[in-house]
Amino acid sequence: VNEVSSALLFIDLDQFKYVNDTCGHPAGDRLIRKVADQLKRTVSANGIVARFGGDEFAILVSEVKKSTARTIAEKVLEDMRRLAHIEDGNIFHVHCSIGIAMIDNDKFDHDELIAQADIACREAKENGRNRLRFYSMSEREAEKIVADVGWVSKLRDAIDNNDFTLRFQPIVHIATGTITHHEVLLRLRADDNKTIAPDAFLPAAVRFGLMGEIDSWLVENAILELAEHRQDRPDLRFSINLSANAFETDDLTGFIKSHLDKNGVPPEAVIFEITESLAVKHLSHVEKQIESLRELGCELALDDFGTGYSSFGYLQRLSVDFIKIDGCFVRDLVNNPVDQKMVRLIGEIGQEAGMRTIAEYVQDGPTLALLAELGIDLAQGFFIGRPTSVPTTKSMPIPITIKERQTNQKKSGSNENVS
Known part of the structure; x- marks a missing residue:
């Protein structure tokens, strides 16, 4: 179909983080400005150019055929x-991937359109980068977009109306149960007074910014x-998950410090x-953020450890205090x-590096022993304690001995693992 319509071009710079990692974020900012100027020259009066965030741009072109949208994207x-960019004697050549979504002027949804162009852009990257791809919607993708758009509305309402809530899961010292x-x-929060876990809504939150x-x-x-809670339990400490978006924030440490100071919480409690x-994925930038947070006095934990292809190779670059062993090795x-x-092996490496190890998804006593x-x-999981609305004070008993574990296994067969 080559009818007159409108189109959204979603542009993502390829390997942009290499510039940041090599020459620093000010250099990356200068490159972004140069790219923006070039895009405006390329599109001229044919469309509107906007920076979408990070190293992403969007171009909206009106009243064009699909073939014209392709021509504009190829010109970009x-x-x-x-386009060449020079920093500290280094020459960087800029490439990009482009996703194109054609707009149905009679049935237009802003969030859905962005999702479509984003999907097409990711497909372009997966197929080798430095190319364009039109969005082609399968039935499954259509259902996913409808679901994600529904989550966007719920999440915006939750942010505005304070409809999120927190649960707290204990982590214990295995030797003492403390x-x-x-x-x-x-x-x-759900309408039926139940709660919804983040696996259901975070993908939509990431996709729609x-x-x-x-x-x-x-x-x-x-x-x-x-x-x-520290008013009654001054030794209480919390572990808080941070997303990729948080670590891309330039003043992450300043933001955290302001809330710690405001509430009188010492950094070592977090x-x-x-x-x-x-x-x-963001090793150089994350490394700097970790150093900054540790200088503040907070501790850091590396979650889901062991699943990456180079886990042990980069561990020495990250000054973390805890290694959380991924549940796939524990279940x-x-x-x-x-x-x-x-x-x-992870335990031995952690000990050598001065990092404490935490096993997730501990479901039973034999596993704990x-x-x-x-x-x-340290250990965490349903056997240790389920998430609760108030931090628990109950300690675990010291785990059964290895001899008892082996005896129990013989009595009940080898099927003691509880899923």
């Missing part, structure tokens, strides 16, 4: 290839609750968690010798 690709701190878990507001809500309210995949630990070797034998410091 060509002009970007010719609670060391609680992980703060975000939940969304709502993570910044959600991160701010989480940090602000977690610190506020910590201050309230641990911030970052996933391994995020750390690898079947009692029955899987390979998982046991992996967990033991085996973790103690393998040298893991």
